[in-house]
Amino acid sequence: MENNMIQTKDLSISFGRKKVLNKITFDVKECEIFGFLGPSGAGKTTTIKILTKQLKETSGSCEVNAKRNEIGILSDNSGVYERLSVYRNLCFFAELSQTDKKYVEEVLKEVKLWDDKDKKVENLSKGMKQRLLLACAIIHHPKLLFLDEPTASLDPATTEEIHKLLLKLRKEKTTIFLTTHNMEEADLLCDRVAFLNKGEIVEVGTPRELKLKYAKDSVSIIYEDEKEVIVKKDTDAIVKALQKNNKKKIQSIHSQEPNLAEIFLSLTGRELK
Ligand SMILES: Nc1ncnc2c1ncn2[C@@H]1O[C@H](COP(=O)(O)OP(=O)(O)OP(=O)(O)O)[C@@H](O)[C@H]1O
Ligand SMILES: [Mg+2]
Numbered sequence: 001m002e003n004n005m006i007q008t009k010d011l012s013i014s015f016g017r018k019k020v021l022n023k024i025t026f027d028v029k030e031c032e033i034f035g036f037l038g039p040s041g042a043g044k045t046t047t048i049k050i051l052t053k054q055l056k057e058t059s060g061s062c063e064v065n066a067k068r069n070e071i072g073i074l075s076d077n078s079g080v081y082e083r084l085s086v087y088r089n090l091c092f093f094a095e096l097s098q099t100d101k102k103y104v105e106e107v108l109k110e111v112k113l114w115d116d117k118d119k120k121v122e123n124l125s126k127g128m129k130q131r132l133l134l135a136c137a138i139i140h141h142p143k144l145l146f147l148d149e150p151t152a153s154l155d156p157a158t159t160e161e162i163h164k165l166l167l168k169l170r171k172e173k174t175t176i177f178l179t180t181h182n183m184e185e186a187d188l189l190c191d192r193v194a195f196l197n198k199g200e201i202v203e204v205g206t207p208r209e210l211k212l213k214y215a216k217d218s219v220s221i222i223y224e225d226e227k228e229v230i231v232k233k234d235t236d237a238i239v240k241a242l243q244k245n246n247k248k249k250i251q252s253i254h255s256q257e258p259n260l261a262e263i264f265l266s267l268t269g270r271e272l273k
Contacts, residue, residue, distance in 0.1 A: 005030045005144055005175040006051060010060035013046060020046050022199045023060060030065075033166065033176040035186040037260070038196030039270055044179040047196075048075065048146050051177070064144070066175075069097060072142035074150055078133045080121050086132055087117040090139060097140035104139070110168075111135045112161060127158035134162065138169065145169065147178045151185060163189060183260040193260065197268040207260060214263045216256040224249040230256070 006028035013021045021043045028034040036044050049055040051064055052073055064071075080089045090104045108114045111131040121129065130150070137145060147166075151159040166176060166189055180186055186193050187207045194204040203210060219238060221229045223245065231241045233255060242250075258266070265271060 003030050004028065004063075005065050006034075006062065006177065008051075008060065008062040011047075011050065011057050011062050012059045013050060013055065014058050020199050021050075021057075024196070024199070024201050025060075026194050026201060026204055028175060028177055029191075030175055031170065031173045032191040033170050033178060033189050035190035035193035036177065036179045036196060037181070037183070037186055037193055037264065038179075039181070042196040043199045044196060045075065045148055048073075048148055048177070048179065052146060066142070066144040069140065070143045072137040072140065072145040073148075074133050074137040074146070075148035078136065080129070080132060080136060082122040083120060085118050085120055086113055086124070086128075089121060089132065090135055093136040093139050099140045103141075107135045107139050110165060127154050130154060130158065131161070134165070138174075141174075143174060145174050145176045147176060149179055149181070151180070151182065159185070183264070187260055195264055195267060197264075197270065202267050203263070210260065210263055211257045214258050214266065216258060218256050219253060220256055221245075221253050222251045224251050226251075 004027045008027070009025050010023040011021055011025070012019065012023050024047070036047065038044055046055065050057050051062055052071065081092070084092070086108065087104065090108060091101060094101055094104055105114065108117055111134055113128060113131055113135065116124070116128060121132065124132065134150065137147075151162055154162070163185070166178075170176060178190065190207060192204065192206050193210070195202045205213070217233055218230050219233050221231065221241060223229070225248065229241055229245070231237045261271075
């Protein structure tokens with residue numbers, strides 16, 4: 001598995017008689033941000049739990065090319081001490097992972113919590129707490145980072161801060177496995193995405209590849225008076241349409257690309273909520 005940080009083959013898990021993951025096969029390359037997308041109940045968190053050895057697969061295999069202390073996790077059940085300060089919490093995590101305390105200040109500045117370092121966790125806002133959880137997940141400079149919906153129900157400003165940090169971590173060669181419902185986030189951050197539906201992977205690729213693969217068969221011409229004409233993506237048809245309206249000024253011509261949410265919907269008949 002050269003250059004692969006994660007490789008799964010026919011990975012499956014059942015809880016009792018309920019099959020939650022059904023033969024999923026995918027790889028995550030070193031240093032990429034891999035988006036694992038799917039609606040609620042698709043099996044995203046379960047996959048992270050198997051990859052981080054919190055659950056054992058029923059059949060199939062998975063290889064993760066990172067030792068336990070080289071992995072960082074941010075998930076729903078990540079916890080911090082509510083009565084301790086931001087600073088003390090991060091020091092505690094640094095000690096746990098035998099990381100030099102000098103990084104505490106660096107990471108707190110990175111997640112923009114340095115000015116709030118003396119606040120108790122119980123007095124933090126939701127966005128601040130999420131940034132602290134992220135700080136705890138990256139304090140030991142993991143080479144592989146699992147993020148289970150890191151920006152779910154955060155405000156746009158905090159979301160943007162987190163996005164910037166994730167792009168910086170990728171530059172520093174951290175591999176990131178990210179689950180999200182937010183297709184714009186996936187499009188913005190991910191090198192590749194996998195669509196998971198009812199425990200099965202229905203598509204994998206770069207956002208660009210998927211948009212081209214499922215591109216609509218038409219082009220949109222918008223004139224200055226805002227009138228839009230949609231024509232088949234065919235030279236003759238486009239020329240004809242342009243000739244027909246050759247007195248009008250054109251505002252834009254673009255091919256009609258679907259976004260990731262539309263692709264998911266067309267593949268599964270389901271919204272990504
Ligand atoms: N320990 C368990 N025992 C029984 N069923 C489970 C267990 N863990 C997960 N499931 C079931 O597996 C399915 C997938 O759950 P999972 O948490 O992986 O979904 P998800 O894609 O992360 O959804 P969400 O977007 O809501 O977080 C759900 O139907 C859930 O009820
Ligand atoms: Mg989940």
